Amino acid sequence: MTPEDKKGGRQMSNVMGIINNALDETFLEKLTNHRSLASVPFGARYRLIDFPLSNMVNSGIKNVGLLLESKYRSLMDHIGPGKAWDLDRKRNGMFILPPAHIYQANRAYKGDLQNFASNIDYIKRSSQEYVIITSPNIVCNIDYRSAFQFHLENENDITIIYKELPVFRRDTTYTVLNTDDQDRVIDMRVNPAKNYYKKISLQRYIMKKELLLKIIDDCVSMGQWDFLKNGIIGNIDKLKVYGYPFKSYASVINSITGYYKSNLELLKPEVWQDLFLKHGSIFTKPKDEAPTEYKESSFARNILAANGCIIEGEVRNSILFRGVKVHPGAHIKNSIIMQKSEIGPNVYLENVILDKGVIITGDKELRGDTNYPLIIEKNSIV
């Protein structure tokens, strides 16, 4: 324990971060066939993990553990030693926490608390007294400092950051909660059939590290393996659990359409502003791409584009990741085109998601629906 950490209750350096990547990710279908949810590309140049990780770093957290479950090679490539987040440190820094249960290949996976339990040494060894537990499937730009101050001043056992939706959308799944007038959490449900509260959990939980250790121990010793359902919801009657409202842009990625629409939402300048320019930058692995080139024949309206693209065709209402090539005569509309994909001459794309490295050869036409975008798998040639 260096003095930097031990001194004080109230500074963010006394908080460790855990990003829980041991979540079910099958809802993203083809996008998570070969990668974890955390490394799903988002917003023209990011991956989902960049948001919770940058939020932590920007809030002054210096020790972050990444709980992993499976398919994490692409995540490790992306994160590396944490340099982009200034987390490649001798003290504290970033810790990659692979699951221990793969050691026993024949044992079935029970739930994410298994991952917490198998990395309990890291949690114990960390010098911070508090912990923020987050997950990668929520995109927002949040400064945890005020929530942490609320946690301390209100002497909560657990603080859950939530957002109140203007309307409840039924095309995706949420963890909802209900609070009393003082924001104490009185009910909380995962993807309920009824009880549609408009307050949705942003899956950011603040608590004492000691409490987390106790929750892990209690649950595991009783054969409970779900952090959210057993560890949090199972405790709202027993502990002082409060909600903390978050009022800026936040988007929950819990379905393909949710993913698709959240990406396209970034085209609204106020969302762009909220997500990228408030509370510090979103950091990501730099790729040293040249600026994007718009050629003579290009036509671009309402797009977000990363660097390294060469655009000779028409692109509207779309998100272009790094190094995308759009050939002359191609038309792209309401689509998400991932890294290094290439759209041949006179192709027509509408409401599609092209994963990385897809090649669409000349004159093809692909069309999905706004509520059912067409996904083309990584490295496909169409």
Next chain:
Amino acid sequence: MTPEDKKGGRQMSNVMGIINNALDETFLEKLTNHRSLASVPFGARYRLIDFPLSNMVNSGIKNVGLLLESKYRSLMDHIGPGKAWDLDRKRNGMFILPPAHIYQANRAYKGDLQNFASNIDYIKRSSQEYVIITSPNIVCNIDYRSAFQFHLENENDITIIYKELPVFRRDTTYTVLNTDDQDRVIDMRVNPAKNYYKKISLQRYIMKKELLLKIIDDCVSMGQWDFLKNGIIGNIDKLKVYGYPFKSYASVINSITGYYKSNLELLKPEVWQDLFLKHGSIFTKPKDEAPTEYKESSFARNILAANGCIIEGEVRNSILFRGVKVHPGAHIKNSIIMQKSEIGPNVYLENVILDKGVIITGDKELRGDTNYPLIIEKNSIV
């Protein structure tokens, strides 16, 4: 492909390295319960992986892939981004290659070629034309440059680096080979019941990358999964396979006694010299330990000690890793004491291996045999 790599056949920058950690490691028993073979501590401040990795870097290899199988958390902690080996690079550098088959938890593990196969993209993508494949269970300090020149000049398909033993030891297992007068490999066997050739393979193979890709493809497509038995031995009749003799110190770690004796062998000044001062340093993760302190009451003879130890007792013919504490009146003989272990007052240890963080409380006596050292598991309190 940067010009740095593509230019030339004959430079080491045209060679990539692969360290095959997907080996059976159960022979090290308790030492590999919680770590992979590659991260087994060796020689007072190293781990086994340090030797092949440093050898590659010292030979001018700039791109190294680490094939992993299981229990690699401690290995990842140790290696980090490869900074200690100057391999934390934007181009080339070090690549951690976890197995893909854990993605399908129910599939049985077939053999190390599965790991090669699941990382074939990395191998293909690398810009180098040649590859050296090594394994972590052999400790030596070897400069690959001359072997590579031999490989090129003799136009070998495969070059196997071997060592001729003065006598064949039967207390461990070897991969042996027999060569003709020109050093062409004419027979090769893994741990044979007869055919005790004195030439033992050091499990360093040089070949064209294209050949490696072909071997992987051929074997996998025929349902063969063992790189050494199927990929190499299966090819000695078909390909031009030559041996290249290595004449300095080399030690094969294939048993507990082999491990124990190899450690104690470092106490011979000529071995120390050979391993640590020839052909560049052996790099390891630095730990920022203070120098070792020998107190008034200490007595030390014929020992190798890392930094950070505090010695108040008697130590003879032993290897002390970082941060070991030896209390007054303790006697240690012919033993290996790993990191942060603590030997209480008046303890007597002979022929023992203490894993990391073991505490031996006062007045205890532990005694193994030279041919059967007593192993005390990590973090035990005795």
Next chain:
Amino acid sequence: MPEVEMLGMLLAGGKGSRLGVLTKNIAKPAVPFGAEYRLIDFPLSNCSNSGIDTVGVLTQYKPLVLNSYIGNGSSWDLDRRRGGVTVLPPYVKEGGGAWYKGTADAIYQNIEFIDLYNPEYVLVLSGDHIYKMDYSEMLDYHKNKNAEASIAVIEVPWEDTNRFGIMNTDDEHRIYEFQEKPDNAKNNLASMGIYIFNWQSLRKYLIADAAKADSDGDFGKNIIPEMIDDDLEIYAYTFKNYWKDVGTIESYWRAHMDLLGDNPELNIHDRNWIIYSVNPNRPPHYIAETAEVDHSLINKGSQIFGKVDNCVISYGARIGKNAVIENCVILPNARIGVGSHIKNAIICENVTIERNCEIGINGESDEFKVTVIGDNEVIKKGANIEIGKVVG
């Protein structure tokens, strides 16, 4: 670790006076280029891509900005355990200190640094040209020729020879004569200011030259002629690709326009020869519904609401609605207000152009002239900046 075969010494102290306001606050090598880069990124990336991993960067004018830009060299993959990039400002030694007299004097003053690595060869570079070059191929040439020194040269139009140092060579490319800006050139091979020397040989010449009070301490004027006089083996290495000196406002602007051709000679998209830079972390750029973008290079973090034609737009720039910019170079974080109209201009860092300005549109000029708005300037709404004017 392998020893240092060839050490790079990058001369990055130039004030670049002819660039005017562009170098008011920063040294020439720190001038932004191509929306994403600074001039020094080109030689540094070339070093990195050529496998030259030990580089001294000699600064002088405004060293702090360059120092913090270069940092530990990790942006160019030059943060090595041994070697890597070292920034070398002209420091005050015990007996005092002075700025470098010339290019050779700059190397002479840093002999101690070079000796730390004791390289076989020293590569001398300057920090203010735009080009992609594999220095290791030049070294191969140098070795094959068994040369004492090799000088990279490029063919220039015969009518321009009087602006360059011209190398006269024999059939074997050996240099027998050097003419500084000759009126009647015998040859059109101009020195690019890129030299490979055998270090031990150069070291002697540098020491001898430093002893001469009247020497300019310059490679072109002193060291090379001296070596030629001594009949050393000096060879010209001909470079045939894109190379541009951006020494004036106009050539700087033109080099940007060169990037916008349909097949620009300088390919900055080549993933096999990445031009690295210090990556400012910015969100993707945004092209609004109201925007119109043609024939332009646009970098991250910029927001385009207006019309952009034939422009290079750096990170963090914002082009307002109904603004029209043509043939412009927009440097980082510049803001162009709604309805402004700008043509043939360079808009420097953090400039704010308020709404409805006209810049480089009005006024007359006999010859073509670039209009420039210097760093941090604020142009009030409705202002009219005439063609060729330089503000700041």
Next chain:
Amino acid sequence: MPEVEMLGMLLAGGKGSRLGVLTKNIAKPAVPFGAEYRLIDFPLSNCSNSGIDTVGVLTQYKPLVLNSYIGNGSSWDLDRRRGGVTVLPPYVKEGGGAWYKGTADAIYQNIEFIDLYNPEYVLVLSGDHIYKMDYSEMLDYHKNKNAEASIAVIEVPWEDTNRFGIMNTDDEHRIYEFQEKPDNAKNNLASMGIYIFNWQSLRKYLIADAAKADSDGDFGKNIIPEMIDDDLEIYAYTFKNYWKDVGTIESYWRAHMDLLGDNPELNIHDRNWIIYSVNPNRPPHYIAETAEVDHSLINKGSQIFGKVDNCVISYGARIGKNAVIENCVILPNARIGVGSHIKNAIICENVTIERNCEIGINGESDEFKVTVIGDNEVIKKGANIEIGKVVG
């Protein structure tokens, strides 16, 4: 990223003349210490451990060695994306340059650098003391006192007060008077040369002081007295742990002997306050069958075949068979030949003592004297170096 609250400025330009041969080739902060460290490791590690991650290191005398020692600061975990360590040699500005007049002038000359980070507080440190201190606690004190400046002080024996700058304080620890080396001190609180200033306030004093031609540009002589005259709130922060100035050969040697006590006041083994250093990669050390080691600190890479009693042995040293060394400080890579006998000595880097030498054994001396063999010296076999002699 959080902004820089307190910036560290580490004065590391000292020649350390009183250390004689120890600083012939290197600045004082680069002098090896404690088998594994160099003096500058102490303040740099203190910064790192105190959470101060933006540090300027002001070099002057022999800057190259320090520059390459510090590198990108990663050894102290100070390689930050923003901030980290920056080495600042006194560079030659456009109008020329000169060495710093004094401690305050050194900070004055680097105002531009400090302004880059615009910190609230500036911590001024020197690079030549051995101590472990949490500067963040001093900052808390500074904030609690609402001070304009805080000065770390340590109690010295009353009889030594005439060797120090003494702070006279009131009951609240406010400093009302500063006496430089007073004959009749009113107090025994000596300045440790560690200051925290409010940057905007210090900035004004530095600029004002620089305008005075007759000022020494020194904190102790000029800035602090001026601030006291102006009745600013200046507080003394009392430090109670081990602190040693190693300004002379003898104090340097004694500080080493301090490390060898059974409970040394300075605990270098504390894993909660690691003293970092540039880790020379060396194998574990080897104690041979013929060796005898007592009461000593031994670092990696050394090989001990002889008798070592009460010594500090740096990395890469080799002590031959039958050699006897007592109360010695052996610096990196020194070799002691078979049968040599050395007592009360400092053997510097890369020294070779051949066989059967006697060093510091013979000769007479009224007072205690340390014998020193300077860097790279070779002492021929059988040589006799008398007590107190300094070779090199």
